[in-house]
Amino acid sequence: METKIRCAWCEKDDLYRDYHDNEWGNPVYDDDKLFEFLILETFQAGLSWYTILKKRDNFRKAFDQFDYKKIAKYNEDKVAELMQDAGIIRNGLKIKGTITNAIAFMEVQKEFGTFSKYIWNFTGGKPIDNKIKKMSDIKATTPLSDEISKDLKKRGFKFVGSTVVYAHMQATGMVNDHVEDCWKRK
DSSP states (O other), X not given: OOOOOOOGGGTTOHHHHHHHHHTTTOOOOOHHHHHHHHHHHHHHTTSOHHHHHHHXXXXXXXXXXXXXHHHXXXXXXXXXXXXXXXXXXXXXHHHHHHHHHHHHHHHHHHHHSSHHHHHHHTTTTSOEEOOBOSGGGOOXXXXXXXXXXXXXXXXXXXXXXXXXXXXXXXXXXXXXXXBTTSGGGO
């Protein structure tokens, strides 16, 4: 049986390996999926990505499968309901930020046609290959994530600091940060 060499960060367990092998770093151009990753990344701020992955199905259920059109209409009753949901991260600011982000997301869609066109414009529509040799070469932020973060904030998005934005870029394949000996690198 052949053993796949992977990025070291994902070797914790099968949940992490599956995420690495099937999602992380794959270019995502679908607005629904880009929104899901954006919201998950904003909830991850200050926590581990593993915590978010374990709760991902709960987030999907609680946030109407990340339907930004529905989320944009959430009211205080829905916020209160979400604050009681032990299956998600119960942070009132992040929950309200999700509503704000859904509204801002749709504004970007109005301006650019799709959020995908907007976000991928920063990389010329193609992934940036960072040619990572070892895990310690991976940065938490880059000048580009700083630029995107600043632009998102200008457009009204919340919880989109440069670290969150760079994690989003990695997750959605805007950058290829797989280490050189990882099977996904190719």
